[in-house]
Amino acid sequence: MLTGxxxxxxxxxxxxxxxxxxxxxxxxxxxxxxxxxxxxxxxxLWEFLPTWTQxxxxxxxxxxxxxxxxxxxxxxxxxxxxxxxxxxxxxxxxIGILLAFVLTALCIISKRFNDVMDVVISIMHPxxxxxxxxxxxxxxxxxxxxxxxIIIHSILWPLIVNALAGFNSIPKIQTExxxxxxxxxxxxIWLVMIPNAFPYxxxxxxxxxxxxxRALVSAEMVFGASGMIGGLGWYIYKTRFFMDVSGMFxxxxxxxxxxxxxxELVLKSIExxxxxxxxxxx
Amino acid sequence: xxxxxxxxxxxLITFGMFSCSGSDKDKVVIAQQFxxxxxPLVVMKEMxxxxxxxxxxxxxxxxxxxxxxxxEAMAAGQVDVGSMGxxxxxxxxxxxxxxxxxxxxxxxPLGMQTNNPDIKSLKDIKPGMKxxxxxxxxxxxILLSMAxxxxxxDAKALDKNVIAMAHPDAASALINKVEIDAHFTSPxxxxxxxxAEGIHQVVDANEAFGGPxxxxxxxxxxxxxxxxxxxxxxxxKALKEAIGIMENDPGSVADIVxxxxxxxxxxxLKYCNWPGVKFDTNLRGALKFLDFMNKAGYVNRQTDNxxxxxx
Numbered sequence: 001m002l003t004g005x006x007x008x009x010x011x012x013x014x015x016x017x018x019x020x021x022x023x024x025x026x027x028x029x030x031x032x033x034x035x036x037x038x039x040x041x042x043x044x045l046w047e048f049l050p051t052w053t054q055x056x057x058x059x060x061x062x063x064x065x066x067x068x069x070x071x072x073x074x075x076x077x078x079x080x081x082x083x084x085x086x087x088x089x090x091x092x093x094x095i096g097i098l099l100a101f102v103l104t105a106l107c108i109i110s111k112r113f114n115d116v117m118d119v120v121i122s123i124m125h126p127x128x129x130x131x132x133x134x135x136x137x138x139x140x141x142x143x144x145x146x147x148x149x150i151i152i153h154s155i156l157w158p159l160i161v162n163a164l165a166g167f168n169s170i171p172k173i174q175t176e177x178x179x180x181x182x183x184x185x186x187x188x189i190w191l192v193m194i195p196n197a198f199p200y201x202x203x204x205x206x207x208x209x210x211x212x213x214r215a216l217v218s219a220e221m222v223f224g225a226s227g228m229i230g231g232l233g234w235y236i237y238k239t240r241f242f243m244d245v246s247g248m249f250x251x252x253x254x255x256x257x258x259x260x261x262x263x264e265l266v267l268k269s270i271e272x273x274x275x276x277x278x279x280x281x282x
Numbered sequence: 283x284x285x286x287x288x289x290x291x292x293x294l295i296t297f298g299m300f301s302c303s304g305s306d307k308d309k310v311v312i313a314q315q316f317x318x319x320x321x322p323l324v325v326m327k328e329m330x331x332x333x334x335x336x337x338x339x340x341x342x343x344x345x346x347x348x349x350x351x352x353x354e355a356m357a358a359g360q361v362d363v364g365s366m367g368x369x370x371x372x373x374x375x376x377x378x379x380x381x382x383x384x385x386x387x388x389x390x391p392l393g394m395q396t397n398n399p400d401i402k403s404l405k406d407i408k409p410g411m412k413x414x415x416x417x418x419x420x421x422x423x424i425l426l427s428m429a430x431x432x433x434x435x436d437a438k439a440l441d442k443n444v445i446a447m448a449h450p451d452a453a454s455a456l457i458n459k460v461e462i463d464a465h466f467t468s469p470x471x472x473x474x475x476x477x478a479e480g481i482h483q484v485v486d487a488n489e490a491f492g493g494p495x496x497x498x499x500x501x502x503x504x505x506x507x508x509x510x511x512x513x514x515x516x517x518x519k520a521l522k523e524a525i526g527i528m529e530n531d532p533g534s535v536a537d538i539v540x541x542x543x544x545x546x547x548x549x550x551l552k553y554c555n556w557p558g559v560k561f562d563t564n565l566r567g568a569l570k571f572l573d574f575m576n577k578a579g580y581v582n583r584q585t586d587n588x589x590x591x592x593x
Binding site for chain 1: 286289290350353357358370373374377378379412417418419420445446460461462580
């Protein structure tokens with residue numbers, strides 16, 4: 001993807017290619033160095049400030065948090081909680097994406113359905129999942145089912161909004177061109193419309209991931225709904241009541257790590273292999 | 283560089299906020315709670331008993347959501363005096379938080395009720411059945427652990443069945459036979475549940491514990507005691523006086539206390555005279571709680587000496 005990007009820039013700017021490469025490299029090194037030194041400074045502050053200010057009971061030093069994380073990961077229940085959370089979230093995301101796909105397709109096919117969806121989206125989109133949880137629990141009861149419904153709610157609307165925006169932004173000339181080449185129906189959708197709308201769809205998926213992750217952890221915490229084998233939210237909730245502050249931070253670190261791993265490895269690599277490769281980004 | 287310096291400065295200020303608290307000598311911040319067991323605190327406030335012993339006292343009553351929040355506020359130095367169940371108190375004490383018991387408050391009948399006629403003992407609880415307690419580590423949760431240790435041989439046997447639910451929500455869920463199968467609770471919810479139809483008790487807390495035990499204690503931070511020992515003494519005296527009033531003559535404070543519990547006078551008096559309800563300044567059973575919690579792995583600090591956690 002790097003070369004692809006370079007070639008376009010080389011063609012458009014007519015600059016010396018190796019100079020570009022050098023500039024990019026040194027910029028990349030600088031950027032990485034800044035990020036790393038920021039993290040190191042943060043960890044050092046975290047390590048020493050609590051002890052200096054005698055607030056180490058409220059914020060334990062960094063090494064204790066890491067120790068708690070490590071110990072809980074291998075001997076405690078942390079992995080089980082992580083697994084449970086991931087199971088819930090992937091169920092939610094899978095159902096959410098499927099639903100979003102069907103609803104978006106219906107919106108494209110039928111203008112009337114699109115009008116109805118417009119109303120539904122403007123009602124549901126601003127509604128936080130947590131606010132909905134008491135209602136959902138009335139319908140689906142305590143436990144995993146309610147949380148999955150909250151996850152679906154929190155991702156469905158941004159997915160549809162983004163996908164529709166994507167399909168609406170396709171230049172007419174592209175679809176006309178496709179039709180001229182003899183494409184029809186599914187083939188047109190698959191080869192012309194989806195690639196064109198993909199930057200929007202992808203940013204919808206990114207928003208969906210962040211929102212579902214937040215919805216999951218907070219739903220588990222607010223209502224402690226899923227019991228003692230529950231996910232990470234319940235783990236953090238539990239450590240709070242046993243005043244296990246290091247464990248609490250260990251839970252937070254797990255939440256951050258999973259969020260980052262999915263964002264960096266899954267979503268960014270999809271982006272690199274599609275939108276960036278095709279030379280389009282929003 | 284400038285940016286990094288300002289970041290450090292911001293961090294310093296943030297940490298500084300944790301470590302400083304009110305320096306006003308005559309000020310005391312007391313966490314207010316509602317519930318039959320906390321009634322002495324209400325009496326102390328409304329009858330201005332602290333002012334009686336320390337006329338210059340500046341008392342601030344803090345409203346916090348839960349016992350957990352009170353404990354956290356005490357740890358952060360925002361609250362000087364607060365009440366909680368004995369096990370939650372011990373959990374933070376075991377983490378060497380700087381606070382001790384100022385005075386025990388009461389003994390109460392606690393227990394676990396179910397709406398399922400098939401549940402006759404803890405052995406009948408199947409995986410997937412839900413037992414509501416207010417939170418992990420609450421006195422209700424620890425008593426359930428004690429009961430399962432006794433009946434099932436494993437303190438944590440039912441931990442997978444435990445869910446966290448506030449008392450009022452869980453009581454109405456149990457009575458309406460939705461969501462949960464059992465509820466480990468304390469007055470007045472236990473009274474309401476036992477009065478309702480189709481609900482029976484599975485665990486009696488005194489039986490599980492093996493005798494009577496103190497339910498709630500009022501704790502005070504070491505910082506507060508050092509800042510103004512006289513005011514500390516005044517609060518202690520006032521609290522003990524209020525406890526005496528609640529034990530000997532609850533009728534005389536009915537119009538103060540009953541409204542805070544949303545009860546009419548008659549029900550309030552009925553609850554006050556319920557067998558097992560006792561407002562008492564003697565600490566009972568705390569060492570047994572501590573011993574059990576150590577053995578079950580909930581805490582990790584032992585003592586045989588009550589004065590280690592009592593002022």
